Amino acid sequence: MRTEDIYRFLEKEDLSTYSRKLVKNPDYPIYGVRIPALKRIAKTLEDSDIEYVFHEDVILKGIVIAGKNIPFSEKKSLILSYLKDLSSWDETDTFASLLKVKQSEIKDAFAFFYSLLERKEVYTRRLAIVWLKNNMRKAEDAGFLINRIARVADDDYYIAMAKAWALCDAFIYYPSLARQYVHLLTTREKSMLKGKIRDSYRIPNNLEI
Numbered sequence: 001m002r003t004e005d006i007y008r009f010l011e012k013e014d015l016s017t018y019s020r021k022l023v024k025n026p027d028y029p030i031y032g033v034r035i036p037a038l039k040r041i042a043k044t045l046e047d048s049d050i051e052y053v054f055h056e057d058v059i060l061k062g063i064v065i066a067g068k069n070i071p072f073s074e075k076k077s078l079i080l081s082y083l084k085d086l087s088s089w090d091e092t093d094t095f096a097s098l099l100k101v102k103q104s105e106i107k108d109a110f111a112f113f114y115s116l117l118e119r120k121e122v123y124t125r126r127l128a129i130v131w132l133k134n135n136m137r138k139a140e141d142a143g144f145l146i147n148r149i150a151r152v153a154d155d156d157y158y159i160a161m162a163k164a165w166a167l168c169d170a171f172i173y174y175p176s177l178a179r180q181y182v183h184l185l186t187t188r189e190k191s192m193l194k195g196k197i198r199d200s201y202r203i204p205n206n207l208e209i
Contacts, residue, residue, distance in 0.1 A: 002051050003060065006041055007031050026055045027087040035094060038063055048078070058091050066098035072105040076112055083116075086123035089158050096130035106138055110145075117148055122156045129159070133166035136173060143177045146170045150184040164192035171209075172202045182209050 010033060023030065031054040038056060042063040050061045065078045079099075086092050101109040116128035129149055132139075139145045150167065154160045163185065170178035185193065190209065197203050 002053060003041070003057055004031075004053060007033055007054070007056070010037055023055070023088050023090055027058060027085075027091075028052055028055045030055045035059070042067060048082075052085070055088070055091075058085050058087075059094050061085065062091060062095035063098060066095060066100070072101050072109055072112075079112075083119075083121065083124045083127070086121075086127065088123070089126065089161075092123045092127050093130050096127050096134060099131055101135075103138075106135075107140075110135075110139060114148060117152055122159060125152055126158050126162045129162040129166055133162070133169050136166075136169060142170075142174050143180070146174065146177055146181050147184075150181040154186040154189055160186070160189045161192055163189050164196050167193050168196035168200060168203070171197060171207065172200065175207075179209065 033054075033056045038060050042060060045060075045064050048061045048064040048068075050057050050064070052058055052061075062082060065075070065082055068075060068078070082095070086095070110132075113128045113131050116124050117132075119125055119128075129152065132145055132149060136142060136145060146167070149163055152159060152163060154163070167178055167182070167185065167189075170181075182190065182193070193209065197207060197209070
């Protein structure tokens with residue numbers, strides 16, 4: 001399915017210039033469609049068979065997959081297929097934020113995303129880190145989760161930033177646990193973490209790591 005005709009009928013704001021400042025080297029041209037509009041479009045689609053023409057098409061497919069009302073055991077195959085399409089932080093983080101899992105399936109989901117931390121692809125690992133961060137308080141063992149994230153290799157800026165973001169959340173919810181794993185971070189990640197902590201209104205300003 002081509003989406004250009006759908007996008008053309010939207011009340012379009014020129015977001016493409018702004019988006020290019022945030023998304024470096026996008027996989028496809030940026031049309032300039034906001035996420036809320038993509039969510040509305042996703043509700044009208046029956047499947048995720050979307051032809052990629054614009055950057056937003058990749059995000060739209062992720063929204064459709066995330067919204068499918070199917071067991072997580074079935075959704076995993078769709079996620080694994082979609083992973084190869086991820087090539088930017090906004091595609092990845094939008095997808096991670098929308099992937100909701102029923103409580104009865106949460107153990108399976110944690111095991112699945114822990115396994116993705118072992119993959120070599122940058123945005124596959126970022127997806128896992130961001131999903132685990134978002135669901136940190138549902139983990140049976142928060143220390144295990146923080147430890148696993150902290151040990152992911154710092155081989156890319158977007159991995160390092162995701163790790164710093166996750167550790168910042170850990171300091172909000174589990175400060176004593178988070179402190180135990182800071183030593184596993186690289187110098188770059190510690191610097192990013194300090195910046196995240198400074199920007200957070202939920203962590204004391206005088207916190208030292």
